[in-house]
Amino acid sequence: MIILAVGLIRGKEGIQSFELPKPEIQSPTDVLVRVVEAGINGTDYSIVQENEFDMPPGEDTMTLGHEAVGVVEETGPEVGTLKEGDLVVPTVRRGCGLCAPCLHGRSDMCQTGLFTERGIHKRHGYFAEYFVDDEEYIVKVPEGVEPLAVLTEPLSIAEKAVDEVKYIRAPAFWSCSHPDHSVESEGWGNCKVGLVVGAGPLGFLSTGVLRLNGVHTYVAEIVPEDTPKVQLVKELRAHYINVKDRGADDVIRETGYLDIIIEASGASELALNLTVGLARNGICVLTGIPRGRREVCLDGNLMARTLVRENQVVMGSVNSSRQHFILALDDLRSLRENYGPTMQKVISHRYPLADFKRVFEYREPGEIKSVFEVSEMEAIREAA
């Protein structure tokens, strides 16, 4: 059997469709999944724009897409955690098999760089009707979050960033006198002030995780306040700061000192200048990936002096592991309970996979998150 896939063909410009043989179960722990929805994100657009031919070895096509939800159609004889009919989400990175993090289920922290990634780096992705993978890389979706399950992968990126914040800063950070604000408690963020830079899907979801944990959160973007994505972050009861033609100083004047900054836009100059607005023991996590080259203007002495004197951390965070997918699925439930009508608006546009050209060639105004509807699934569509 042949399946439809969407991605890159070596030597051709732009997004293409092609046929692939339907993937088959090869090992006893493999799982065959029918894709129901696949999310489109900035990485996909960049790969297409830049014709990044990073195909699986020996192949001339690569299916894009690394955010998906699907239904298990078949399982290998030794699969223990999943069965036919389960709704599932796949992870993205496959470890190198050599380094300690990869051998302990943390390929997001791979030390060798020899990992691969579905739909991004040397492996076919999920803009296709089916995929097969080991059950180790496939997470069951709990009941009640089906309509939002396609957001699990981007949310897992935010979960990892916040998890790093909690555990790197735990010894110094939770020094307030409230017993229910310990690092292990849900309200750990209640005496903290945070800033998310960027109100795209990752910025929105990062804001969601901070708000669920009680962090008083600001969001910076360069669009007018009546833009749909700004309305969504405001519905999470975050405060909006329009940073168009404004610098880090203006932002810090409005927010005061910040315990947590999550950069989710790739705006490197603003992000780096904002670090001088960190509070004592504050932490700034960069998750946006700037493309190309850009020289920026910084007061290096001020930055280094502040980092040292105030015990601050500036770090990067990329990818996520199974544990972050599980946190994300848990938080999707809380987000739906606390901000149900808002969460319904996040997936703003849905397209059949056959409309791939239009999706990649024209961005709809007011777009928040676009997804491909690859096949039918009542639990998702009825509730959506």
Ligand SMILES: [Zn+2]
């Ligand atoms: Zn590794």
Ligand SMILES: [Zn+2]
């Ligand atoms: Zn407190």
